[in-house]
Amino acid sequence: MDANQSRRLVILGTGGTIAGRATQAGDNVGYVAGQVSVEDLVAAVPTLAHQALTVEQVAQVDSKDMGLPVWQALVRQLWVHLNDPEVQAVVVTHGTDTLEETAFVLQQVLRPSKPVVLTCAMRPASALAPDGPQNLSDAVAVALQASGGGVVVVCAGKVHSARDVAKVHTYQLDAFDSGDAGPLGCVEEGQLRAFKPWEMVRDAVTEGSVERFLSAPTLPRVELVTSHADADGSVVRALMGQGVQVRPLRGIVVAGTGNGTVHKAMLHALEEAQTTRGVRVVLASRCARGRVVPHAGLSFDHSQGLSPVKTRLALALELLLAD
Known part of the structure; x- marks a missing residue:
């Protein structure tokens, strides 16, 4: 095990379809989001069994209802973990509907020098063939192997920057795109293949700006x-x-x-x-x-x-x- 892999990875859960559950396993649309704990999501991914992890449930929401209180809770936890020298990277599980907005907010507020990897699912955890476990496994691979910092999104084997990513399909598993910029890379059998450099931090974020965001009653x-x-x-x-x-x-x-x-x-x-x-x-x-x-x-x-x-x-x- 190399030095990077011996450092701790943090996984934060916020709910979404990846944590959704339907009454019938074949129902991929009539589910309720945010029903499965992030601990159970991690337990369903065998590749994570021997990884040093800290797993925390920050919120349990349908991401269509995402807003400032959950963003503040995420920023608060990310600020703590990103400043911990023992933490290599952070993965966040999230709903797809507002994933691009959360990714952008986290990048703008934190500008992290370590990888922050958001991932999701288009099918609920109760589906016959859920996509969440593979997406979570891919997100962890990206978090462990990324050479740059910044917030990225991993879905359907592709890696997108927080600035460029957008949800472009209502139902398909490969629902995200990066427009003219294209993806940053992809994940192939657990290995990150980078197409271009990560978004690097140009201006260091200040504790004062983070505190201003955390103390705001509204945007x-x-x-x-x-x-x-x-x-x-x-x-x-x-x-x-x-x-x-x-x-x-x-x-x-x-x-x-x-x-x-x-x-x-x-x-x-x-x-x-x-x-x-x-x-x-x-x-x-x-x-x-x-x-x-x-x-x-x-x-x-x-x-x-x-x-x-x-x-x-x-x-x-x-x-x-x-x-």
């Missing part, structure tokens, strides 16, 4: 709207018209058509929100591939190549740390 309110044919400004104006009973609107991300274009009726409302209310507006594209290419005609800031959902999180985190 700054940033809403996501979509431009489409026959759109108007009513949704944007409704958001601006909400009273003091809700959190103040701090930002709007627009999933625009094509290269960040926005219907002229919606555009007028967005310009009003930015100029008269001080609401930050950022353009993303609703296209599955490509990015908003910067040009002189853009009315607002662009998303730096991020998807609409990740742009919303990036803006919320930026506003949080700027407060």
Whole structure:
């Protein structure tokens, strides 16, 4: 056993389909997520039997309901384990629906120099042929063999970066893609085959920024709207018209058509929100591939190549740390 493999690996559970259970083994859609403990998930993977592990249940949720409290709990535990010199890497089991958002938040907040590997399943643990055990085994292989740090996602034998990964299919086992960037690598019979270097940490995270995230009662309110044919400004104006009973609107991300274009009726409302209310507006594209290419005609800031959902999180985190 080499020096890396003798160090401890941490596995954190948050629920999701990988921990789901249905009343009938052949039912891959009518299940309840977050029913099986992470300890039982680990016990179902024979390749982990002799690995030095710390296993903890952080949450037990359907990831469609993911939000700040679970993210804070994850960051809190990750911060402890990543600063432990005896810990080599951390694996997180997670639901597929918001996996890309959690991966992005963890990367932005922690920028870990050690591997943090999120994994999942498209079939519940009770399925006739569950995909969770293989995905968990692959995630552990990546955690032990990765030469770089950062948050990655492992599913169906592929390794994706937190920045680029997106869920692109509702049902297939290979439900994730990295768009134009492509995957970082793959897992072949328990061996990591890297296609390109991991996302390296450029700026060290500060304890103060982590504490700011952990102490936040809410994230700054940033809403996501979509431009489409026959759109108007009513949704944007409704958001601006909400009273003091809700959190103040701090930002709007627009999933625009094509290269960040926005219907002229919606555009007028967005310009009003930015100029008269001080609401930050950022353009993303609703296209599955490509990015908003910067040009002189853009009315607002662009998303730096991020998807609409990740742009919303990036803006919320930026506003949080700027407060």
